[in-house]
Amino acid sequence: MPTGVALHDAREQLFAAAERLLVRDGPSALTSRSITAEAGVAKGVLHRHFDDFDDFVVQLVQRRILLTTSIGVSLEQTAGTATVVHNLVGALTRIFHPVTLALVSMITARDGLRARLRAVTPIGVPILAEAASVISSYLLAEQFAGRIRADADPGALAFTIIGTAHLLFAGELGGLPDDSAVEEIVAHAIVGAEPGVAP
Amino acid sequence: MPTGVALHDAREQLFAAAERLLVRDGPSALTSRSITAEAGVAKGVLHRHFDDFDDFVVQLVQRRILLTTSIGVSLEQTAGTATVVHNLVGALTRIFHPVTLALVSMITARDGLRARLRAVTPIGVPILAEAASVISSYLLAEQFAGRIRADADPGALAFTIIGTAHLLFAGELGGLPDDSAVEEIVAHAIVGAEPGVAP
């Protein structure tokens, strides 16, 4: 029964399987066994490619952080186009993917994970901290473009947006909130930072 | 946790023990065994007083919700006194007790808990939803008092404040953020809702 064939991308297969599990069955269903079973590979594959189960999860989180920053790159390229709210809603919807929510939940629930992630995210909640950074950069770009007031604080604004959006997305059990709901909280958050509004 | 009421009851002893564990060892350390051990009672006691371990946690959460609303009552009584920011900072610091953070983390990580809590908190994240409601009521009171602009949206504002504050408090691994940091995010959130700021 052994195939003998080397999985040319064992790591990717395991990551993809883990994300499917997180979306389908939630964070508590993520075990080394369920992952390898979902990936259709042998149990030992995970331990051959990762030091530890926690190591796997840490790298899954890091992958998510990379994806988050890549969303940030796309977002930044939209600076000056469409509307700020529209751009933010799009980015937030991609950032707060169910996988992100599940991972954030795991991180805050399991002590060991948090400790290991201190190395990559020293302060703040992993993924969310990077998401805030990404939003902040975008808002700075919009500030240069004149679509955000010069006296606004992009960092504080981003922090507010991420915190509020996380609360919104985490409030939905299974699915995603309506775009209109996201739009509403984003609009509310930046209302004071828009140029039209004089102090 | 500081209820002031004498722990004459086994239930109270278990609740107190659970909260001590959450603060000391984090959410992953909360098991039926660790609780009864911490309380110094036999394992069976928990199951005599609660249907289930999840039932125990649900009631622990409900207790926290009650405490949150009682903080809301105190907060509402401060409407019109001191400053809005000061009052909010005090309330948030009490609301986002480490126990709250740990419980929220458990709720979002464990599917079963979330499902059972739908009965008491149909929408939003349990505890946080109630906290937002509490803040909203307070802001409404301040609106009546004229310290929040009439055209502000207390509900949206409260949602933003809770989301942002949660992100801030959850970002601290062990301890609590500085009061100044809390003040900063609160001040930033309500800056557009203060009467002095003309549109």
Added chain:
Amino acid sequence: MPTGVALHDAREQLFAAAERLLVRDGPSALTSRSITAEAGVAKGVLHRHFDDFDDFVVQLVQRRILLTTSIGVSLEQTAGTATVVHNLVGALTRIFHPVTLALVSMITARDGLRARLRAVTPIGVPILAEAASVISSYLLAEQFAGRIRADADPGALAFTIIGTAHLLFAGELGGLPDDSAVEEIVAHAIVGAEPGVAP
């Protein structure tokens, strides 16, 4: 399904189950799981009563050593009765029970076991060394009784008997050798030590 009833002799049940397994399925079938399954108890019972799986086996061996010495006591009481050969054959048949053979095999095959047993049997093969000691004591008693020549060496004689008998018993795959075969090797071993045979 839990009975709740405390196994009043959990250790004995586990020992008995292990010996049944050794006899029925051989040394390689002795795992912590198979033992608890055979005993009809929960997996945790073994680890509640023994530090380790190896600890369990060590104690199983020690039990066998105790049984061996108790056979020695019975044997010694037969000194002067029946015939020396008959008495020895009876004792050897009881000493070289399939369980003994399986345990000796395990001890010599698994390094860890041997190391732990150094504490109880510093020199020689555990169980077999004690068996030789037992036989030696008996022969000494017979020497006093005049049924073994005064110039015979009981220790060397016992060592020869145990070594030869072990080879005989271990040579039988499943069952036991005929009594006549045992008698033959015993008779041959002590032929030079009998009083009738002048040097």
Added chain:
Amino acid sequence: MPTGVALHDAREQLFAAAERLLVRDGPSALTSRSITAEAGVAKGVLHRHFDDFDDFVVQLVQRRILLTTSIGVSLEQTAGTATVVHNLVGALTRIFHPVTLALVSMITARDGLRARLRAVTPIGVPILAEAASVISSYLLAEQFAGRIRADADPGALAFTIIGTAHLLFAGELGGLPDDSAVEEIVAHAIVGAEPGVAP
């Protein structure tokens, strides 16, 4: 093991590696992986040259049996020279090489091996049975030479010697017993079979 023949062959390399492992790390360290690693070849090599891992071990045992019989040939050539005890001590020391002890231990511990070896050694413990046969032949030769009494039973004597020697050698954990100890047990075993000793 010291065959003197060049290890030009993969089979020989594997056999040599296995014997090194048996001597260095004991029977429990003999796995297909450790062997190929020790030999510095790929894991597949073993299965290319042997049906099965057990097949490999069986052939290793057969090799040992061959070596034992070749020791017998040398021994038989010493009949009539030096002393019987001296000749036997030399042969036994070569026969009970650590590799032999480890293999005998494996055979008695692993059911499958024993079954397969029934084909080559129908009765008795493999290797030891052949060793007894070898000693028996030698004693028969000495009987012809008049150095063993005519009424002695070479087969029974050989059986006793092998059993006793095995017990002696197996009792040493790592190393070998002193030559004097071997001499002692051999001398004791044949004392009654020497011509000088009249019945």
Added chain:
DNA sequence: ACTGGCGGGACACCCCGTTCCT
């Protein structure tokens, strides 16, 4: 009513013999 052992399941980690693609 409390106590503490038990049942049963799951989990991470590890090792083994084996197969077979590169």
Added chain:
DNA sequence: AGGAACGGGGTGTCCCGCCAGT
């Protein structure tokens, strides 16, 4: 030939729910 993967098994550990004794 080399080495990754496979399927199975084993150990130690944990957890929850239960319940016979005390």
